[in-house]
Amino acid sequence: MVKVSKEVMQKAATLLSDFLVCPLSKQPLRVCEESNSLISDAIAVSFPIKNGIPCLVPRDGKILEEEDEDASKPDNDANLYAGNEDDKGRSS
Amino acid sequence: MIKRTLFPFFGKTNFSLPFSTTSKLNIFDRELKRNQRDRAAWLMPQNDPLLHTVADNLLDRLQDCKKIFPSALCLGGSLQAITRSLRGRDSIEKLIVMDASYDMVQRCKNDYHESINNNMETMFLVGDEEFLPIKESSVDLVISCLGLHWTNDLPGAMIQSMLALKPDGLFLAAILGGETLRELRIACTVAQMEREGGISPRVSPLAQVRDAGNLLTRAGFNLPGVDVDEYTVKYGSALELIEHLRAMGETNALSQMNLMLKRDTALATAAIYDSMFASEDGTVPATFQVIYMTGWKEHPSQQKAKRRGSATVSFKDIQTQFGNQTL
Numbered sequence: 001m002v003k004v005s006k007e008v009m010q011k012a013a014t015l016l017s018d019f020l021v022c023p024l025s026k027q028p029l030r031v032c033e034e035s036n037s038l039i040s041d042a043i044a045v046s047f048p049i050k051n052g053i054p055c056l057v058p059r060d061g062k063i064l065e066e067e068d069e070d071a072s073k074p075d076n077d078a079n080l081y082a083g084n085e086d087d088k089g090r091s092s
Numbered sequence: 093m094i095k096r097t098l099f100p101f102f103g104k105t106n107f108s109l110p111f112s113t114t115s116k117l118n119i120f121d122r123e124l125k126r127n128q129r130d131r132a133a134w135l136m137p138q139n140d141p142l143l144h145t146v147a148d149n150l151l152d153r154l155q156d157c158k159k160i161f162p163s164a165l166c167l168g169g170s171l172q173a174i175t176r177s178l179r180g181r182d183s184i185e186k187l188i189v190m191d192a193s194y195d196m197v198q199r200c201k202n203d204y205h206e207s208i209n210n211n212m213e214t215m216f217l218v219g220d221e222e223f224l225p226i227k228e229s230s231v232d233l234v235i236s237c238l239g240l241h242w243t244n245d246l247p248g249a250m251i252q253s254m255l256a257l258k259p260d261g262l263f264l265a266a267i268l269g270g271e272t273l274r275e276l277r278i279a280c281t282v283a284q285m286e287r288e289g290g291i292s293p294r295v296s297p298l299a300q301v302r303d304a305g306n307l308l309t310r311a312g313f314n315l316p317g318v319d320v321d322e323y324t325v326k327y328g329s330a331l332e333l334i335e336h337l338r339a340m341g342e343t344n345a346l347s348q349m350n351l352m353l354k355r356d357t358a359l360a361t362a363a364i365y366d367s368m369f370a371s372e373d374g375t376v377p378a379t380f381q382v383i384y385m386t387g388w389k390e391h392p393s394q395q396k397a398k399r400r401g402s403a404t405v406s407f408k409d410i411q412t413q414f415g416n417q418t419l
Contacts, residue, residue: 018227018230019163019165019227019230019231020217020225020226020227021225021226021228022225023219023220023223023224023225024223026228050194050218051198052201052216053194053198053201053216053217053218054217055194055218055219056218056219056220056225057126057218057219057223058220058223059123060218
């Protein structure tokens with residue numbers, strides 16, 4: 001699990017507000033600090049931020065099935081790999 | 093059998109297809125390309141002469157512009173060479189570095205943190221040129237050095253770059269042209285005919301020079317400029333050429349490629365390459381044709397052709413004035 005420093009988050013935030021949009025819908029993204037990801041609300045997909053680098057390749061995105069539940073859960077590497085746990089509300 | 097019928101189809105690049113912006117035709121396996129670039133991030137030498145020459149040549153075009161570019165987006169291909177060359181130039185304040193391969197971006201990031209003079213604010217991002225995650229009208233400059241020839245939808249990728257640019261923004265791209273690796277193409281074909289009795293595409297289809305201008309105008313760029321450079325790189329043997337391609341992440345990524353390459357076909361290719369193209373000093377040459385494209389996003393300050401019929405001087409008068417000197 002990668003702890004992201006505040007500075008990195010800040011930098012990601014300026015990058016986000018000035019330049020980034022969702023690659024598929026071209027709609028704005030929002031940062032989810034708990035899950036360390038960028039979320040496109042328009043199509044309900046989350047894109048991970050790995051080591052301070054946002055990964056916005058469509059294939060890296062994960063479809064959020066129940067957004068509220070997902071956003072409230074802290075995300076880490078462990079549950080990304082646990083593909084069998086369907087109760088996480090994620091699908092790839 | 094299927095491969096053989098596909099081959100002539102691949103020979104014609106799909107860039108001229110009328111509706112390729114919406115077509116689902118996938119020539120290249122983007123995921124495979126991404127993996128190859130992950131590998132290349134580890135294999136790539138610090139100073140690849142070919143990539144550096146192309147990057148410098150491309151960036152020299154920036155010196156010709158009086159305009160400065162506060163924010164720039166740098167897309168795939170030889171990222172490291174571009175970021176390093178850009179660092180020495182002052183005109184750019186904010187740089188966004190984007191590639192489809194995470195390892196490549198991470199390597200650039202490490203390189204950036206190691207360097208001493210970080211006068212530009214640099215941000216890193218993993219993204220796909222075909223799905224550009226950049227806000228409309230947000231950057232002043234888009235640079236793509238040797239990356240766009242791997243996109244399935246080149247016009248679409250260029251239109252997206254155009255949209256990301258601010259008005260009067262500059263698009264600079266270098267792609268590999270159709271003459272690239274013609275020696276390897278010939279050697280592969282001959283070897284496959286000889287050993288397997290048929291051919292399958294081993295070298296990917298590339299844009300021709302005449303397509304480049306069309307692509308720029310079709311994407312909606314103003315004042316398009318295209319020029320071509322050919323580089324000949326000499327290698328000790330054909331196998332070294334393949335090693336180099338691998339280190340650049342430029343190996344075959346056709347989605348319909350034949351996954352089996354027989355050992356003796358590969359060796360036969362190397363032998364044919366050597367016997368057909370080797371020069372007197374024992375080295376084998378490989379051609380890299382690079383197409384440089386420049387285009388500007390529309391802006392009222394740019395020069396335009398005048399309306400038809402608005403001329404006030406007759407061509408006849410011009411001829412009487414200057415005509416006799418030239419003839």
